[in-house]
Structure formats: C-alpha cells, structure tokens
Amino acid sequence: MLTWPGVFALLGAALPPAEAQQRRCAYLARPNNARPMEEAGNVSGAVQRCGHTPCCMGYFRLSHGPPIPDLLGCNVVPRECPESSCSSSHQVDNFTHCVCSADLCNANLTWLAPPPPGPASWGVSSICTVLIPMALLLLLCMVMCHRSIRKSGAKPSYGRVTSQCSCHGSQSPDLDLTCIELHQMVGQGYFASVWSGSVAGAAVAVKVFPARSLPQCLTERSVYSLALLEHAGVLRFLGAGSVPHGPDRFLVLELATQGSLRSFLCQNSSSWACTLRLAQGVAQGLAFLHSDFHRKGMHKPSVAHGDISSSNAVVRADGSSALCDYSCSTILCSCSPLHQHSNVSQVSPQMGTLCYRSPEVLDGCVNLRSSHYLLQGDVYALGLLFWELCSRCADLCTGPAVPEHQLPYEAELGGSPSLGELVDWVSERRERPHIPPSWGVHFQGTYTIKEVLEDCWDHDPEARLTAQSAARRLATLSP
Incomplete structure (x- = not known):
C-alpha cells in the first residue's frame, strides 16, 4: 500500500521538465473548498503548480494515529517559508498546519510533539551550556544599550514597561454555549x-x-x-x-439589527446625511484595521481585511456601520524584518469577492511578499463600496426615482461577471462604475465624493489614497 508521500513522489516524477520551475505542492481539497483553492495555481490530479508563490501549505487533523491531511495546496498570502520540510508542533482544536518551500513538501507532516515542561531532568552541564551563553548575550546587550543611550543623550528609563510587539492575539477561553x-x-x-x-x-x-x-x-x-x-x-x-x-x-x-449593508441598500434608499454616516463608519473602521500602534503597553499590528464588500459590513439600529468577516484577512507584523508580513492563516483562497477585486489582483500581477498590495486592494474595494452607497442616496439622485441597488459593474457586465470579463473591463479598459455629474458638485467640502471615489479606485495602487486619507477626506464633506 502506498503512503501519502509515496503517492506524491510518483506523481511528481511524472511531471514534465518544463513545469519544474514552478513550485509543485500536494493538493487536497473537499468540493466546498476546491473552487477557491484552485485560484492559487493549476491543479492536475493530486498536484498543484503554484502561480504566485514558492510556498506550499498544509492543514492536518491530529488523531491517535498519524496526522491526517485535511487541506493541501499552494500558499497564496505573504508568508516567509524558509523551512524545506513540513513540520509543526502547534495544535489548535486537533488541527495543525505547516508552510514549506520544497516541491511536494506538504505531502507529509513531521509532528514535533512539544517537550515536557520543567528543567528537572537537566544535568549541570546542560544548564551551564544554556545559561552561560545567555548571560554573556544579556551582558553584551546591556553594554550596547548603555552606549546607545549615552550617544543619543537620552536618559535611561530603568524599570519602565514598554509595549510588546504582538502579531498574534491571546485567545480568550471558549464560551459555554450549552444554552445558546x-x-x-x-x-x-x-x-x-x-x-x-x-x-x-x-x-x-x-x-x-x-x-x-x-x-x-x-x-x-x-x-x-x-x-x-x-x-x-x-x-x-x-x-x-x-x-x-x-x-x-x-x-x-454584536447583533447589528439592520443586517448587512448590502441587504440594507437593497431595501432602503437614504438621505445624504445617512449615506455619509455609513460611508464614514466603514472608512474609519478600515483605517483603524490598517493602523499599527502601541498603547498602554500593548501593540496592535496592521490588518488587511482582504474581502471588503457590502456583504461584509453591517448596519446597526442607530444607522452606524461597521466592518465584519475576517476569514480572508491577513495580520501584517511589523516587529522585525524577519517577521514582517506574517499572517494568521496559511491560506486565504478567495482573495476578495470577485467584482471587488483590484486590477492588480485580477491580473495576477502583484507582489505577494509585500503588504502594500493587500492594503491598497482594500482601498480599491472601499471606493466601490462608496459608489454603492451613493447610488442609493436620494439627495444625489437627479431622476424621478432612486435607482435600484446594483453591485459594482452589474450595470455594465451583469449580475455575475466572469473573471475574464472583469479583467477586460477593469484592468485592460480601465473602466469604473458610472459616476453621475451631480456627484461632483453636491455637498462639497475640501473634496467632493466624486474625487474621493476616483482616488480610491485609481488603477495604480501607488496613486490610491490610504484608508486613513480616505477617512479624513470623508470627514471634510458637509452632512
């Protein structure tokens, strides 16, 4: 009987030489996950040839026997993968995952069981081997720090607690849901x-x-x-x-009683004041997610949402809005160059709802090792979200009735445009949803809503606003 590694070794040996330049990963997905997973690269049987990454990933279920593969394929989000083999010692809910950088490396997991705690079994020589170099390193760091403080003229702050850089949250205990x-x-x-x-x-x-x-x-x-x-x-x-x-x-x-923003817009038109409040809520929420700051001895890293859409924002009873759904999100760590752009999940298969995807993502011409495209892709989708809101605003409407709600590009390409149609329309032709002339003159502040939209969905990611700039511009508009 062939084991998983044996099967993938045989499949890898059968691949033609011309395809050896692409990373080849073991592939396994249930029907529910197959469609989004296939966007990471071409699938041939049990092998996926990655289109955008040198990394393979794998999720494995841990039971009494060997780890059982549950989801395998190409990794599609920014992630360092220096290890050539698939190994892990981290377990969550009987699952573990790995990321590795060799062909078919995710076909088999090496489970590194955590060592038992406590130094009781250590010998004297082992303790000396560990503690002496640590003491020397600590002494060297103190000397270097003292010299740096003296050189800069700053006063030492002995005993002061500084905030810790953290890219992973401390999960609270599970709730008792027996009464849910x-x-x-x-x-x-x-x-x-x-x-x-x-x-x-x-x-x-x-x-x-x-x-x-x-x-x-x-x-x-x-x-x-x-x-x-x-x-x-x-x-x-x-x-x-x-x-x-x-x-x-x-x-x-939290229960948002008016439902998703998409369902709200389908059922309601709104005044300019209501429209502006909804737009400011999602813009400020995204600006907060994208921010990286330290406060009260704690650190919040930047988070790229990854799937901004009217279905992933909600409307509260008081008419305020908020972002939700972080299943495709990426935490961007800024602690050190070794950990920059790390993410909380090893796979983000959707890369955003199709009609909200930025031109560079539609084209597949993005640097997956840079966080910039993730953040600016969010801003592009935010511009489309603003357009949705404004298209249902009664005060911006010049006709006898407010138009029915439509998704971005629905008027031009229909309700379910294909990837090819969007690439042609959005990327090749550089078309965007129609903006009525009235949007450029009504309710002016320092900027008009037309200018905010156009600067959010610019074709060039470098030319787009940041989420923080978009929120500041909306704040200047008159309610």
Missing part, C-alpha cells in the same frame, strides 16, 4: 452562516462555521483576539466556542 439559542438565519456566506440568537438571554449574532471551514474560523478568531481591537467601525466580538460533541464552531458577535 439560534433563532433565524440572517446571512449565508461561502464559509459560514450567520444567525440571530441569544446567549443567557442576551441578543447576539452567531456565526456558525462547519467543520470544513475550520481554517477560516481560526483566521477570523485570531484577528478578533488581537489586543486593542476595539473601534466603532469594527463589529464587536463577544466570544467563541462550540457545542459539546458537535463539529461546528461558533463566533458570538
């Missing part, structure tokens, strides 16, 4: 469904991830677990957990 009640499904996405419900009598939103979407659940929970992730433009996270003996995972969130 699901009332009504209010949304259905690719990876999860959203229900209105209650926990201990409190009204909440419950996001239910089936077992097949565990990687996306872990990604979203990791973002919500970051320190200092509290902002009016970000949906509030209340906790996570699972029902005993059930395969599904739950995220418990």
Whole structure:
C-alpha cells in the first residue's frame, strides 16, 4: 500500500521538465473548498503548480494515529517559508498546519510533539551550556544599550514597561454555549452562516462555521483576539466556542439589527446625511484595521481585511456601520524584518469577492511578499463600496426615482461577471462604475465624493489614497 508521500513522489516524477520551475505542492481539497483553492495555481490530479508563490501549505487533523491531511495546496498570502520540510508542533482544536518551500513538501507532516515542561531532568552541564551563553548575550546587550543611550543623550528609563510587539492575539477561553439559542438565519456566506440568537438571554449574532471551514474560523478568531481591537467601525466580538460533541464552531458577535449593508441598500434608499454616516463608519473602521500602534503597553499590528464588500459590513439600529468577516484577512507584523508580513492563516483562497477585486489582483500581477498590495486592494474595494452607497442616496439622485441597488459593474457586465470579463473591463479598459455629474458638485467640502471615489479606485495602487486619507477626506464633506 502506498503512503501519502509515496503517492506524491510518483506523481511528481511524472511531471514534465518544463513545469519544474514552478513550485509543485500536494493538493487536497473537499468540493466546498476546491473552487477557491484552485485560484492559487493549476491543479492536475493530486498536484498543484503554484502561480504566485514558492510556498506550499498544509492543514492536518491530529488523531491517535498519524496526522491526517485535511487541506493541501499552494500558499497564496505573504508568508516567509524558509523551512524545506513540513513540520509543526502547534495544535489548535486537533488541527495543525505547516508552510514549506520544497516541491511536494506538504505531502507529509513531521509532528514535533512539544517537550515536557520543567528543567528537572537537566544535568549541570546542560544548564551551564544554556545559561552561560545567555548571560554573556544579556551582558553584551546591556553594554550596547548603555552606549546607545549615552550617544543619543537620552536618559535611561530603568524599570519602565514598554509595549510588546504582538502579531498574534491571546485567545480568550471558549464560551459555554450549552444554552445558546439560534433563532433565524440572517446571512449565508461561502464559509459560514450567520444567525440571530441569544446567549443567557442576551441578543447576539452567531456565526456558525462547519467543520470544513475550520481554517477560516481560526483566521477570523485570531484577528478578533488581537489586543486593542476595539473601534466603532469594527463589529464587536463577544466570544467563541462550540457545542459539546458537535463539529461546528461558533463566533458570538454584536447583533447589528439592520443586517448587512448590502441587504440594507437593497431595501432602503437614504438621505445624504445617512449615506455619509455609513460611508464614514466603514472608512474609519478600515483605517483603524490598517493602523499599527502601541498603547498602554500593548501593540496592535496592521490588518488587511482582504474581502471588503457590502456583504461584509453591517448596519446597526442607530444607522452606524461597521466592518465584519475576517476569514480572508491577513495580520501584517511589523516587529522585525524577519517577521514582517506574517499572517494568521496559511491560506486565504478567495482573495476578495470577485467584482471587488483590484486590477492588480485580477491580473495576477502583484507582489505577494509585500503588504502594500493587500492594503491598497482594500482601498480599491472601499471606493466601490462608496459608489454603492451613493447610488442609493436620494439627495444625489437627479431622476424621478432612486435607482435600484446594483453591485459594482452589474450595470455594465451583469449580475455575475466572469473573471475574464472583469479583467477586460477593469484592468485592460480601465473602466469604473458610472459616476453621475451631480456627484461632483453636491455637498462639497475640501473634496467632493466624486474625487474621493476616483482616488480610491485609481488603477495604480501607488496613486490610491490610504484608508486613513480616505477617512479624513470623508470627514471634510458637509452632512
């Protein structure tokens, strides 16, 4: 009987030499994940030839026997992968993952069980071998630091606690969900469904991830677990957990009673003041996500949302808005050059909803090792979101009736444009949704809403606004 490594070795040997220049990764995906996974590269049987990355990734289920492959393929997000073999010692909910940099390296996992804690079994020579070099290194660091302080003229701050750089949140314990009640499904996405419900009598939103979407659940929970992730433009996270003996995972969130922004726009037109408030909410939320700062001894790294759309923003009862759904997000670590652009998940298959994808992502001409395209891709989608909002604004409408809600490019390409149609229209022709002339003259501030849109969805990522600049410009517009 052939093992997994044996099967992939035989398949790899059969590949033609012309394709050896591309990274070849073992491929395994369930039907629910196959479609988005295939965007990372061409699939031939049990092998995927990566189109944009030198890294392979794998998710494995840990049981009593050998690790069982659950999701294998090319890694499609910025990630260092210096290890040539697939190995891991980190476990979450009986799953582990790896990223590696050799052909078919993800076909087999080397599970490195964590060593037992405590130095009781160490010998004297082992302790000396470890502690003496550490003491010398610490002494050297103190000398270098003291010289640097003297050279700069700064006063030493002995005993002061400085904030720690953290790219991974500290997850809170799971909630006891034995008393959870699901009332009504209010949304259905690719990876999860959203229900209105209650926990201990409190009204909440419950996001239910089936077992097949565990990687996306872990990604979203990791973002919500970051320190200092509290902002009016970000949906509030209340906790996570699972029902005993059930395969599904739950995220418990603040309930936005008016639903997703897309459903709100389908059912309601709005005044300019309401439209501007909704736009400012999502813009300020994205600016906060993109920010990297230290506060109260804690650090919040920058987060690229990865899937900005009207389906991934919600409207509260008071008319304010907030961003949600971080299953395709990426945490961008700024601690050191060795850890820059690390991400919380090893795979982000969707790369955003199709009609909101930026020209460079549609073309596939992006530097996947740079965080810049992730952030500016969010801003491009934000411009399309502003257009959606304005197209349902009664005060901006010059006709007898406010037009029905449409998604970006729906008027030009229909409700379900293909990737090829979007590449031709958005990237080759550089077309954008139609902006009525009235949007350039009404409710002017330092800028008009027309200028904000055009500067968000510029074809060149370098020329686009940052999320922070977009939020500042919206703040200058008159309500």
